[in-house]
Amino acid sequence: MSTPWTFGRKLAFGFALVVTVTILVGGIGVYALSRVVAAKDEVIDGYGRRLIDARHLEAETERKSGKVRGFLISGNQDYVDAFAAAQRSVATLLDHLDGLATEEGRRQIAAIRRDDQHYDQVSQEIIALHRSGAPLDEVARAFEAKVAPAREALLASLGAFIERRERMLVEARAAASDDADTASTLLVIAVGLAIVLAALAAWLLTRGLSRQIGNAIVQVQLSSTELQAASTQQASATREQATAMAEIATTITQLLTTSRQIAESAQSVARIAGQTNSAAATGEATIVHARDALAQIRQQVDTIVQHMLELGRSSQQIGVVLDIVGELAEQTNILAINASIEAAGAGDAGRRFGVVADEVRKLADRVSASTKEIRELIDGVRSRVNTTVMATETGAKAVDAGWTQIAAVSSAFQEIAGMVTTTTDASREIELSTKQQSSAVEQVNVAVASVTQATLESEASASQTLATASQLATLSRGLTELVRTEPGFQGRT
Numbered sequence: 001m002s003t004p005w006t007f008g009r010k011l012a013f014g015f016a017l018v019v020t021v022t023i024l025v026g027g028i029g030v031y032a033l034s035r036v037v038a039a040k041d042e043v044i045d046g047y048g049r050r051l052i053d054a055r056h057l058e059a060e061t062e063r064k065s066g067k068v069r070g071f072l073i074s075g076n077q078d079y080v081d082a083f084a085a086a087q088r089s090v091a092t093l094l095d096h097l098d099g100l101a102t103e104e105g106r107r108q109i110a111a112i113r114r115d116d117q118h119y120d121q122v123s124q125e126i127i128a129l130h131r132s133g134a135p136l137d138e139v140a141r142a143f144e145a146k147v148a149p150a151r152e153a154l155l156a157s158l159g160a161f162i163e164r165r166e167r168m169l170v171e172a173r174a175a176a177s178d179d180a181d182t183a184s185t186l187l188v189i190a191v192g193l194a195i196v197l198a199a200l201a202a203w204l205l206t207r208g209l210s211r212q213i214g215n216a217i218v219q220v221q222l223s224s225t226e227l228q229a230a231s232t233q234q235a236s237a238t239r240e241q242a243t244a245m246a247e248i249a250t251t252i253t254q255l256l257t258t259s260r261q262i263a264e265s266a267q268s269v270a271r272i273a274g275q276t277n278s279a280a281a282t283g284e285a286t287i288v289h290a291r292d293a294l295a296q297i298r299q300q301v302d303t304i305v306q307h308m309l310e311l312g313r314s315s316q317q318i319g320v321v322l323d324i325v326g327e328l329a330e331q332t333n334i335l336a337i338n339a340s341i342e343a344a345g346a347g348d349a350g351r352r353f354g355v356v357a358d359e360v361r362k363l364a365d366r367v368s369a370s371t372k373e374i375r376e377l378i379d380g381v382r383s384r385v386n387t388t389v390m391a392t393e394t395g396a397k398a399v400d401a402g403w404t405q406i407a408a409v410s411s412a413f414q415e416i417a418g419m420v421t422t423t424t425d426a427s428r429e430i431e432l433s434t435k436q437q438s439s440a441v442e443q444v445n446v447a448v449a450s451v452t453q454a455t456l457e458s459e460a461s462a463s464q465t466l467a468t469a470s471q472l473a474t475l476s477r478g479l480t481e482l483v484r485t486e487p488g489f490q491g492r493t
Contacts, residue, residue: 014205015283018409021194022290025402028190029297031183050100051165055374057093058158060086061116062370065151066363068123072130072139073356080127087120108161115154122146136352173384180391187398191405198409205416219265221476226258232466256438263434270431273424280417287410294399294406301396305389312385315378322371322378329367336361426475437468 064086071079094116098109126147130139233251336357343354443461 012279014201015279015286017201018198018283019286021197022286022406025187025190025194026290026293029187029294029399029402031186050097051162051169051377053093053097054158054162054165055377057090057097057112058155058162059370060090060093061154061158062366064090064119064123068126068147069359069363071127072143073359075130083123083127090116105161105164108157108164112154112157112161115150115157119147119150119154122150136355140355173387177387177391184391184394184398187395191398191402195405198405202412221473221480225473256442260434260438263431263438265430267431270424270428273421277417277421277424280414284410284414284417287406291406291410294402298396298399301392301399305392305396308385308389308392312382315381315385318378319375322375326368326371329364329371333361333364333368336364429475430472433468433471437465 064083067079067083067086070076071083094109094113098106101109126139126143129142233247339357340354340361343350343357346353443457446457
């Protein structure tokens with residue numbers, strides 16, 4: 001035969017279930033948030049930085065080309081030194097990218113390195129030819145025949161490498177979005193399961209506690225009924241002294257036994273209620289800690305949103321700078337066209353100046369094209385920032401929903417603590433009443449020794465016992481009204 005569960009065991013089970021569900025939901029929330037943050041960091045710190053490094057490599061390559069043209073135009077040695085510095089910078093960037101690339105990326109970097117070395121070789125040849133004092137026309141023809149094709153091949157290799165980096169960034173962003181959706185779905189499912197389990201546990205605890213309290217009330221009703229009957233018999237016995245004295249003694253003995261049992265039961269109920277109240281307080285404290293943990297998660301989510309917004313503002317500032325660069329490129333292009341016109345009008349004397357103007361115009365066109373590409377990249381960054389902010393706000397709403405459910409559980413614990421306090425007070429009153437009843441019965445037992453005083457004392461004791469029984473009956477009816485609507489309770493009034 002199985003032992004029925006007490007108040008303490010039932011509340012301990014409910015508390016353990018709530019703690020387990022809370023830990024499970026918190027663990028799933030932390031896991032989901034860590035996956036989203038890791039995916040975001042991989043996209044930004046991994047693929048995004050590698051694409052920026054690739055763009056930096058392209059810019060350094062353009063800077064080398066510009067230094068070669070600057071030396072050919074002006075003959076200034078500073079351009080040669082700057083060309084050498086750009087060579088070192090390009091080599092450093094290639095080494096850095098090679099250490100982070102995959103097998104396919106290393107093959108592309110090897111092709112870029114070969115084209116870059118070929119470009120550096122022909123550039124050195126053109127620089128040496130110009131230093132030897134060769135005519136400018138010969139230098140220009142050699143430049144167009146050797147340097148320009150080498151530069152186009154190098155830019156083609158760089159373009160293929162950058163295109164692959166952009167494709168990898170788009171794929172990583174899509175994967176990060178999928179991880180965020182999966183994490184959100186997992187968290188919603190966990191919260192739903194937690195709500196169902198909490199509701200089921202609350203229903204089972206309420207039903208079991210109401211049933212036990214109802215059974216205790218039935219016992220109190222039975223005891224109060226018996227006590228009323230005994231007090232009535234005692235009042236009759238006072239009018240029939242000779243024949244009822246033995247019955248009075250027997251009734252008093254039974255009454256003492258019953259009152260002691262009621263006192264012990266009341267003490268047990270008070271002790272169990274105190275333990276239940278302590279367990280409810282512990283559960284409420286645990287819920288408070290869980291709310292604090294959710295508040296910290298919400299604060300971290302808000303921090304991520306702020307960082308994303310700052311990144312968006314930075315991209316807007318970059319866009320303003322690009323507008324200025326674009327305007328400068330357009331003005332430079334117009335000036336180059338005007339210079340070409342003036343050089344054409346000057347005839348042979350302006351031919352060299354026309355070559356320079358043509359190179360300046362080409363450089364302005366490339367700057368304009370690069371500005372458009374950078375603007376498209378910034379627009380992509382803004383779009384990804386907005387997507388990340390929306391996903392983070394969705395996670396914040398899920399955290400708020402968890403916060404609301406925990407608050408409901410905390411309120412339920414407070415109600416349970418209030419009911420336990422009421423039960424404790426009632427059990428103390430029952431204990432006090434039974435002690436008073438025991439004292440009255442002992443007085444009646446002493447009064448039996450004196451026939452003369454027995455009638456008066458027995459009558460007074462019977463009246464007091466009847467009042468106590470009435471109080472117990474009233475108390476039991478009140479408790480019955482509290483639990484009468486609960487399923488599984490069958491009492492009588």
